[in-house]
Amino acid sequence: MATVVVPPRMQPTRLGRGDRNVFTMSDDTPAMKQILETHAPDGRDSGFDVKPLFQIVEDIIHHSTSTVPWITHVTREHLGGLEDRATQNGFNEMLQLLAHPISTVSCEISCKCSGGSDGHSTTKSICVTLSGYSWDAKVVIALAAFAVIYGEFWLVAQLYLSSPLAKSVAYLKQLPETLERVDLLKPKLESLIKLIGAMLDVTTCILRFKELPLQYITSNTPAMATANAHIPAAVYWTMRSIVACASQIMNVISMGPEYVFFMDVLSCCRYSYFLVIFSIILKNTLY
Incomplete structure (x- = not known):
């Protein structure tokens, strides 16, 4: 009988020091120091609102799995059309400005997740x-x-069953055989979907803070101080979750049906837990 060898990156992931300290991440922790040192806002996004872009992301997530009956969907109450959003002031200009960073980050995620780079x-x-x-x-650009990766996959x-072009691409990605393993794929993809839902929820909270009327709320109030202290860590762990989700998808593509056995559901559940806590903290601050 053939022995299945588990690649190193498929081994169960243990909580690292940064993971255990997720809720105590202050500016003094090494991980957050590294992240905060990269933060040098220059006002390039001050002229537009990223919320319409976030709504497109929500649409992609919703429509990606809307035809898969056994998946618990991430839904939105109001799914407006792209045509409606295109009429918003500055929408097309915003997409033009962000097209390059979105493409750059998407390529970066694909390459590094395929190469087995660590999440941090x-x-x-x-x-x-x-x-x-x-x-x-x-966080919205990420x-x-x-x-883009998730939408193309789905x-x-x-x-692939109805389009010759999609069928050829699917075979190159080893998708038909993988998707036939519904018995194994269902619980693991559902954990992935739940993590994506948590990512969207945290991002919604972060965007709502930006919409607060700052002329009436000073940054030194307890509520705003709490939010400002947690938002960098919330963004970091949302991005970390993005990397985890992308790694799962890229490994399904690169390794085929064998990888279904090794999809890291534990990591998805762990990151979901982190993000749910951040959502609770931010929502309590908002309301």
Whole structure:
């Protein structure tokens, strides 16, 4: 009987020091020091709102799995059309300005996740790429970059039975055989979907803080001080979760159906837990 060898990066992941200290991450911890040192906003995103871009990300996440009956979907109450958003002031200009960083980060995620780079190093590298943006813009751009990878994966998965082009691409990605393993794939992809939902929830909270009328709320109030202290860590762990999700998808593509056995559900659950706590903290501050 053939022996299945588990690649090193598929081994169960243990909580590292940074993971155990997720809720005590202050400016003094080495991990957050590294992330904060990359943060050098230069006002490049001050002229536009990234919320419409975030709404596109939500659309992609929703529509990606809307035809898969056994997946618990990430839904939105109101899914507006792209045509409606295109009429918003500055929408097209915003997309033009962010197209390059989205593409750059998407390529960075794909390459480093395929190469087995560790999560913190990849996340830090993304932060360096996006150093000139505010915290809310960083996380939305990173989510958009992930949505490109995630959306392309599911677009091929949905169309390969009906489109000759998608079928050829699917075979190169080893998707047909992988998708047939519904018994193994279902619980593992559902954990991935739940993590993505937690990522969207935290990002929604971060964007709501930006919408607060700062002329009536000073930054030294307890609520704002709490939010400002947690938002950098919340952005970091959302990006770290993006890297974890992308790694799962890239490994499914690169390793085929065998990888389904080794999808790291534990990491997805752990990151989901982190992000849920951040959501609770930020929501309590908001409300």
